[in-house]
Amino acid sequence: xxxQKTYWQENLRLIFICLILWxxxxxxxxxxxxxxxxxxxxxxYKLGFWFAQQGSIYTFLGLIFWYGMKMNQLDKKYQTEQ
Amino acid sequence: xEQLTLYTYIAVFGTFALYFAIAWWARAxxxxxxxxxxxxxxxxxxxxxxxxxxxxxxxxxxxxxMIAFMGYGGSVFLMGWTGGYVxxxxxxxxxxxxxxxxxxxxxxxxxxxxxxxRIVAVACLIIASLTYIIGQMKGVGVAFSRFLEVDYGIGLGxxxxxxxxxxxxxxxxxxxxxxxxxxxxxIFAYTIPAVFISLQLTGNPIPQLGLGSTLADGSGLYLLDxxxxxxxxxxxxxxxxxxxxxxxxxxxYTLSLMIGTAGLxxxxxxxxxxxxxxxxxxxxxxxxVCIALLYTVAPAVGAMARLNFITTIEPMAGEPLTxxxxxxxxxxxxxxxxxxxxxxxxxxxxxxxxxxxDNEMVKVDRDIMVLAxxxxxxxxxxxxxxxxxxxxxxxxxxxxxxxxxxxxxISHDLMKGVLTPNMSEKDExxxxxxxxxxxxxxxxxxxxNPPGFAAGTVALAFxxxxxxxxxxxxxxxxxxxxxxIAAIAGMCSGIGITMLYVFQHKGIMFIPGTSFLGxxxxxxxxxxxxxxxGVVGALINFIVAFVVLKMTLPAPEHIQTMVQxxxxxxxxxxxxxx
Numbered sequence: 001x002x003x004q005k006t007y008w009q010e011n012l013r014l015i016f017i018c019l020i021l022w023x024x025x026x027x028x029x030x031x032x033x034x035x036x037x038x039x040x041x042x043x044x045y046k047l048g049f050w051f052a053q054q055g056s057i058y059t060f061l062g063l064i065f066w067y068g069m070k071m072n073q074l075d076k077k078y079q080t081e082q
Numbered sequence: 083x084e085q086l087t088l089y090t091y092i093a094v095f096g097t098f099a100l101y102f103a104i105a106w107w108a109r110a111x112x113x114x115x116x117x118x119x120x121x122x123x124x125x126x127x128x129x130x131x132x133x134x135x136x137x138x139x140x141x142x143x144x145x146x147x148m149i150a151f152m153g154y155g156g157s158v159f160l161m162g163w164t165g166g167y168v169x170x171x172x173x174x175x176x177x178x179x180x181x182x183x184x185x186x187x188x189x190x191x192x193x194x195x196x197x198x199x200r201i202v203a204v205a206c207l208i209i210a211s212l213t214y215i216i217g218q219m220k221g222v223g224v225a226f227s228r229f230l231e232v233d234y235g236i237g238l239g240x241x242x243x244x245x246x247x248x249x250x251x252x253x254x255x256x257x258x259x260x261x262x263x264x265x266x267x268x269i270f271a272y273t274i275p276a277v278f279i280s281l282q283l284t285g286n287p288i289p290q291l292g293l294g295s296t297l298a299d300g301s302g303l304y305l306l307d308x309x310x311x312x313x314x315x316x317x318x319x320x321x322x323x324x325x326x327x328x329x330x331x332x333x334x335y336t337l338s339l340m341i342g343t344a345g346l347x348x349x350x351x352x353x354x355x356x357x358x359x360x361x362x363x364x365x366x367x368x369x370x371v372c373i374a375l376l377y378t379v380a381p382a383v384g385a386m387a388r389l390n391f392i393t394t395i396e397p398m399a400g401e402p403l404t405x406x407x408x409x410x411x412x413x414x415x416x417x418x419x420x421x422x423x424x425x426x427x428x429x430x431x432x433x434x435x436x437x438x439x440d441n442e443m444v445k446v447d448r449d450i451m452v453l454a455x456x457x458x459x460x461x462x463x464x465x466x467x468x469x470x471x472x473x474x475x476x477x478x479x480x481x482x483x484x485x486x487x488x489x490x491x492i493s494h495d496l497m498k499g500v501l502t503p504n505m506s507e508k509d510e511x512x513x514x515x516x517x518x519x520x521x522x523x524x525x526x527x528x529x530x531n532p533p534g535f536a537a538g539t540v541a542l543a544f545x546x547x548x549x550x551x552x553x554x555x556x557x558x559x560x561x562x563x564x565x566x567i568a569a570i571a572g573m574c575s576g577i578g579i580t581m582l583y584v585f586q587h588k589g590i591m592f593i594p595g596t597s598f599l600g601x602x603x604x605x606x607x608x609x610x611x612x613x614x615x616g617v618v619g620a621l622i623n624f625i626v627a628f629v630v631l632k633m634t635l636p637a638p639e640h641i642q643t644m645v646q647x648x649x650x651x652x653x654x655x656x657x658x659x660x
Contacts, residue, residue, distance in 0.1 A: 007649075007650065007651055008649045008650075011649070015172045015173070018168065018172060019168075019172070022165065022168045026161045026165055026336065027333055027336065027337075030157060030161060031157075031329060031332050031333055031336065032329060032333070034154075034323075035323075038322070038323065042294060043291075043294035043295065043304070044293070044294040044295055044296065044304030044305055044306045044307065045293070045294040045306065046306070046322050046323075049154055049157075049306075049322045049323075050294070052154060052157035052160070052161065053149075053154075053156075053157050053160055053381040054290060054378055054381065056160075056161050056164075056165070057160065057161070057164045057374050057377055057378055058374075058378075060164055060165055060167065060168050060370060060374075061367070061370055061371060061374055063168055064167065064168055064171045064172075064363075064366055064367040064370055065364075065367045067171060067172055067363070068171070068360070068363040068364050068366075068367055071176075071360075071363060072360055072363075074651070075359075075360065075651045078651050079651060079652070
């Protein structure tokens, strides 16, 4: 039973990391910090505006695929142990 | 026949013929085919199907228009409707797939060992789904009446018939393959005009880059800076910084849409159609790729449409267009009543300004921006025809997914699960088809006679999903001890508080005059608008559930073992040997 507990704990740790990034990019950079970030530019985009309308969506995509990849590795690891 | 009308007929009926052919090829033979396509859909296929299922007439037609007029504030829709997939991929979909059942209420029944919980879940699901379908049916009717110049009611009838054929015949299997085709139609219809317009304005064919580029008119100005200048000159708020009710309201709005998205049963259901837990995770990723293709283009469509619209009405600063010289698209949309001009100072010119008493564009419906966009930019007729087919694909694909969620919750959860457990598989399949037919007739009727509250109900649907279904599912997976009584108490208080808040500000069942606090911003709880309140309901759901759990016994041992099993790696329960 012991290894199952660690599989779940490792999963929780991954979820925690992903959700911190998920939250800080969309709510942090896209909404709360939008005004200071708007002082910077990405081409014609104000940076905060870019995060709210483009950057956060790309971040979500990256997070889901990274999490899926990590979990597949974890599945393999615990399945071979069995 | 006019060239445009001819092209539109070809595009619309060509795509309909395609959907019928697919439905015939993929017709359902068993309940497993009918509800979950026998678990045999690949992640990429499922991603496209989820994309089409999720992106409704609201995403295709309304969203870019809302962004066009809200500017930066419109970001809540972009982030809210995509960020939910992160929650789905990490917090719900894999474990629910591991458990391996047909429907969301069935999962709630297993986890909370309670028929009451199942019935509460069915009720939430039906209210949320029916309100959504009304919007889709209206979209179908509008698209037909504008582009094919047939009566609204006849257009609605054709749409109902098309959905009926492939949804009733094919079930989840037919719907999934049809949605894949509809996704392709939709994404081409959305991006092709955007590419053309981006090329015209900035010389860059990729809309996401065009929005951040300089204008091709030789001025060297960035497109967004030009847009900021133009709208502030007319007295509107600056496009790239216009806020939506303050930072807290924007955060609450975004979070409500995110957890509402993750809690919508017709989306969650799609994750039961893939063969494994790994496939459920990657499906969420592919779904977001398919959705992001449209959602990252939408801000460009919105901003460029706004700019084109203003520069058409006012070609030079301070020199508005003469009404008699207005372009053909202007006249076409005036005929529909969605665009209206009133010459207040009788100078024959179109003064468009943020000042309500001087503004002569007395009606500019946001929904026309995407549909009128190709015409405003003088794009060829076949592009306009494609947009009509795309709008219909968006509305029909979402309607079909919602109908399936409704029919499965009634035939599988209510009839087979609660009322008549001895029903044979064949009878259940027949019941599913009959329920779906009835649901189509009801939604068609409501589309023809939309209740007064139709516009406000989308907020209610998201509020319900966010405040009831999402917390119940999440606690069921992440807390082994969570018991049935606590979960039901949580769901009921979450829904209760959300509905109370929406009704007190928007009227009971949205009937004007019954709102006892009025829709005044001053009365809003911490300035949170009713549409953004789902997250507060969800929070209350969590708190109530954990308080009740403290006072009652934790879930029995066999339930805790079941939850443990959902969390472990290994073989997935096969839905199709159910």
